[in-house]
Amino acid sequence: MNVFDAAARPDEPALLARRRRNFGAASVLFFEAPLEVMRGEGAWMIAVDGRRYLDCYNNVLSLGHCHPAVAEAVARQSAALTVNSRYLTEGVERYLEALKATLPPALSNAVLVCSGSEANDLALRVAASATGARGVIVTEAAYHGNTSAVADISPSSWRRARAPAHVRIVPAPSPAAFGEDVAGGFAAAVAEAAASLHGAGFGLSALIADTIFSSDGVHSGPAGFLAEAAAAAHAAGGLFIADEVQPGFARTGEAFWGFARHGVEPDIVTMGKPMGNGFPMAGMATRPDLLARYCEEFGFFSTFGANPVAAAAGLAVLDTIALEGLQARAEAQGRRLRARFTEIAAVDGRLVAVRGAGLFFGLELADAGLARRVINGMRERGVLIGAAGRTGETLKARPPLTLTDAEGDLFAGALEAALAAA
Numbered sequence: 001m002n003v004f005d006a007a008a009r010p011d012e013p014a015l016l017a018r019r020r021r022n023f024g025a026a027s028v029l030f031f032e033a034p035l036e037v038m039r040g041e042g043a044w045m046i047a048v049d050g051r052r053y054l055d056c057y058n059n060v061l062s063l064g065h066c067h068p069a070v071a072e073a074v075a076r077q078s079a080a081l082t083v084n085s086r087y088l089t090e091g092v093e094r095y096l097e098a099l100k101a102t103l104p105p106a107l108s109n110a111v112l113v114c115s116g117s118e119a120n121d122l123a124l125r126v127a128a129s130a131t132g133a134r135g136v137i138v139t140e141a142a143y144h145g146n147t148s149a150v151a152d153i154s155p156s157s158w159r160r161a162r163a164p165a166h167v168r169i170v171p172a173p174s175p176a177a178f179g180e181d182v183a184g185g186f187a188a189a190v191a192e193a194a195a196s197l198h199g200a201g202f203g204l205s206a207l208i209a210d211t212i213f214s215s216d217g218v219h220s221g222p223a224g225f226l227a228e229a230a231a232a233a234h235a236a237g238g239l240f241i242a243d244e245v246q247p248g249f250a251r252t253g254e255a256f257w258g259f260a261r262h263g264v265e266p267d268i269v270t271m272g273k274p275m276g277n278g279f280p281m282a283g284m285a286t287r288p289d290l291l292a293r294y295c296e297e298f299g300f301f302s303t304f305g306a307n308p309v310a311a312a313a314g315l316a317v318l319d320t321i322a323l324e325g326l327q328a329r330a331e332a333q334g335r336r337l338r339a340r341f342t343e344i345a346a347v348d349g350r351l352v353a354v355r356g357a358g359l360f361f362g363l364e365l366a367d368a369g370l371a372r373r374v375i376n377g378m379r380e381r382g383v384l385i386g387a388a389g390r391t392g393e394t395l396k397a398r399p400p401l402t403l404t405d406a407e408g409d410l411f412a413g414a415l416e417a418a419l420a421a422a
């Protein structure tokens with residue numbers, strides 16, 4: 001997805017050559033001409049040549065790059081103390097209480113870790129001990145992380161591998177797959193996958209879904225469709241894990257969490273990315289009985305999870321979202337921009353669908369080649385976005401929640417111009 005192809009760039013700049021020597025085959029860079037960046041401020045990234053790029057892709061710096069409240073909180077706490085979670089520190093409890101205030105009251109235990117992958121890995125283990133089953137249902141182009149267990153449920157990162165025996169894949173919840181009744185069709189697919197797992201002797205441990213289906217191409221509506229699928233998983237004896245690594249922390253505007261848009265209460269919620277606005281932190285929240293059951297079987301410890309510096313960063317993020325009214329802003333700005341994109345689609349039929357919620361956009365184009373040209377054309381015009389979907393046909397954009405009208409207009413203008421030129 002929007003991946004730099006070294007074979008197409010024989011005139012390799014020195015830093016790129018060093019990168020490829022150091023990272024080897026694991027080097028993945030964005031854009032046909034990779035960008036060397038040196039600084040960030042607000043919605044902007046500044047390249048080494050001084051050029052400013054409007055960052056409409058980065059879902060980590062959700063409050064904008066280098067937000068002073070987060071930078072100051074991290075600096076202050078790291079100058080005072082950082083230590084692992086086997087000591088009492090008041091700031092960590094204050095953070096968890098503030099985090100829990102955003103979640104359904106039943107999910108009253110939380111475990112802090114360092115990455116979304118770890119959070120999902122733990123969620124799978126908690127689900128397995130609660131249900132005594134191993135089977136997991138995921139969508140066709142889902143991504144849930146990079147540990148061995150979560151790579152097994154991340155079809156979007158498989159190059160050659162097929163689904164492991166305990167995993168069933170269902171189509172992404174879209175009208176293309178299920179017609180008008182996305183909720184019913186998706187739930188029926190989940191029920192069928194669960195029956196297949198039971199038939200194969202794995203049982204159903206969990207349905208796990210990124211609640212905005214971002215790597216599947218951003219499938220946001222109609223809001224509510226997830227409830228039937230979660231009910232189908234429950235009916236088959238499994239849990240519902242809401243992966244909020246992408247849509248969480250007010251991004252969708254309509255709700256603080258993606259699952260809340262669907263009126264569904266998950267058994268387990270995982271989160272990460274914007275949680276620390278750049279400070280690496282992630283978490284899993286669940287019901288006390290589920291966590292207790294898991295802890296009867298396994299001890300849990302994370303050296304860096306629940307450290308006071310992460311808690312300070314996380315608290316600054318929650319405070320800033322509330323103080324700056326960022327959820328309402330995301331809703332209003334997202335609605336305004338989607339209306340603008342819908343106007344563009346009315347003129348240019350190659351923009352096939354405008355999806356998303358709040359400041360999470362999925363703009364489906366006629367094909368992946370066109371998406372690639374538009375992404376690189378927008379980069380030339382100083383606006384950064386990316387791709388998603390089964391073939392990379394959908395433009396994926398997640399500007400900071402602080403996006404101003406002028407920045408939003410720049411984003412829409414660059415899209416219109418790049419699409420016209422592509």
Ligand SMILES: Cc1ncc(COP(=O)(O)O)c(C=O)c1O
Binds near residue numbers: 118120144243
């Ligand atoms: C939906 C989703 N879940 C989990 C992850 C894994 O998070 P991390 O990269 O922090 O391990 C990602 C990362 O892109 C993600 O998009």
